[in-house]
Amino acid sequence: MKKKTSEDIVLEIKDKSELMVDLAYSSLLYDNKIIAKEVYDLEDLIDNLFGKLQKGSLEDVQKGKLTVNAALTLMRLAKAGEEIADAAREIADVELRDVELHPILKMSVQESDVVLTKTQVDSRSILCGKTLGELKLGSETGMMIIAMRHKNRWLYGPNKNTKIDRGDILFAKGPEDGEKHLINLAKAETDEI
Amino acid sequence: MIEKKRRNIIKRLQRTPKWKKEEFSEIEYEPTPVKDLLTEMKDISELIIDLAYSAVLFDNEEIAEEVKYLEVRMDKLNYDIRIMAMMAARTKEDAEQLAGILQVAQSAEKISNTAGDIVLILKDKNRPTLSRILSKADEKIFRIKVFSNSKACKQKIGNLKIETETGMRIIAIRRENIWIFNPQSDAILMANDWLIARGTDEGFEDLDKFLKGKLRVLE
Numbered sequence A: 001m002k003k004k005t006s007e008d009i010v011l012e013i014k015d016k017s018e019l020m021v022d023l024a025y026s027s028l029l030y031d032n033k034i035i036a037k038e039v040y041d042l043e044d045l046i047d048n049l050f051g052k053l054q055k056g057s058l059e060d061v062q063k064g065k066l067t068v069n070a071a072l073t074l075m076r077l078a079k080a081g082e083e084i085a086d087a088a089r090e091i092a093d094v095e096l097r098d099v100e101l102h103p104i105l106k107m108s109v110q111e112s113d114v115v116l117t118k119t120q121v122d123s124r125s126i127l128c129g130k131t132l133g134e135l136k137l138g139s140e141t142g143m144m145i146i147a148m149r150h151k152n153r154w155l156y157g158p159n160k161n162t163k164i165d166r167g168d169i170l171f172a173k174g175p176e177d178g179e180k181h182l183i184n185l186a187k188a189e190t191d192e193i
Numbered sequence B: 001m002i003e004k005k006r007r008n009i010i011k012r013l014q015r016t017p018k019w020k021k022e023e024f025s026e027i028e029y030e031p032t033p034v035k036d037l038l039t040e041m042k043d044i045s046e047l048i049i050d051l052a053y054s055a056v057l058f059d060n061e062e063i064a065e066e067v068k069y070l071e072v073r074m075d076k077l078n079y080d081i082r083i084m085a086m087m088a089a090r091t092k093e094d095a096e097q098l099a100g101i102l103q104v105a106q107s108a109e110k111i112s113n114t115a116g117d118i119v120l121i122l123k124d125k126n127r128p129t130l131s132r133i134l135s136k137a138d139e140k141i142f143r144i145k146v147f148s149n150s151k152a153c154k155q156k157i158g159n160l161k162i163e164t165e166t167g168m169r170i171i172a173i174r175r176e177n178i179w180i181f182n183p184q185s186d187a188i189l190m191a192n193d194w195l196i197a198r199g200t201d202e203g204f205e206d207l208d209k210f211l212k213g214k215l216r217v218l219e
Helices: A006-029 A033-062 A068-096 A103-111 A137-141 A176-186 B002-015 B018-024 B034-057 B061-088 B092-124 B127-134 B162-166 B201-211
Strands: A115-120 A144-150 A153-156 A169-174 B140-145 B169-175 B178-181 B194-199
Touching: A006 A033, A006 A068, A006 A103, A006 A115, A006 A144, A006 A169, A006 B034, A006 B092, A006 B127, A033 A068, A033 A153, A068 B092, A068 B127, A103 B034, A103 B092, A115 A176, A137 A144, A137 A176, A137 B162, A137 B201, A169 A176, A176 B162, B018 B061, B034 B061, B034 B092, B034 B127, B034 B140, B034 B169, B061 B092, B061 B178, B140 B201, B162 B169, B162 B201, B194 B201
Parallel strands: none
Antiparallel strands: A115 A169, A144 A153, A144 A169, B140 B194, B169 B178, B169 B194
């Protein structure tokens, strides 16, 4: 495998940290400790990546592959992602505490501009056996799948090669009117994507 | 003389950026439900990061100003929510549950501060690196123009179902010299508007064709 460049790492930090925020809010909405724990694990991963990036970009400067300014931009961007990841972990922390969630938390997440939703895929659904890349749910329904549960396995931040099977539980985010469309597709109430 | 002085003061006031006005506005106690405060904080925390990246990507001071304004607004909301939560606590159990709300609010505020840091990259003059990185992200930020022959003209965003049909979320509209940030579903698109939207490449292609008038309907 090709070695990750500093830019690849920054990108990974950016995408993962944004996913973490969505997961953290979902964990509150569905009172789900498994998702909250995943946010914790992802935060460790990001800390790790951030350390790697700092070292890597300094080495690149030393070798003359990167200018000081470019390295600084990379580090600042990565730092921003790392802070967002921290904030996500603090949100997940609320879920993991042994205190019952205040009902307002759930309501606030539900009422915001971007909604989070959860649905199980029916065996007659058109989504079965197709990959996310084929389905293009994001550009067709506006809903982006942030996590999936396949039997006992969880998948976070699925990519376009991820296949949907019957019985899978999808966690998605998007606009309010997209929510219904996705649920109807999963429940086999409509075949029209 | 006095007249001139007065005019100067008015001029200066008009030049005061929106964020400064918000920062120096007196904090008055207005009871707002905790739920409304937290919902607004969550919404801002999601919008502000995209705006921050847009400000850097398009090297735009006005978007940067809006980020600053939202940051100040967030500080105020965070203050208000603390007061409201404290007043709501009657028992230890209340306090424990409310502490959770405040922690989420604090996290949303932290995210908005991060957006402020991203905007500082604007001063680094290192946009090429940044543009290159952002062009490879899962979801990207695009700038799209509304052409006069598009069916989108004079239509509400909500009626066009842009987000559900293309997955593109419009985060700002620029109409001549005015900016509309975080437009809601009742915002109307006009010919020659510039949109800043977040989404995937495929979503962008569809929306771009539609706004250029090459595609008559979005589906």
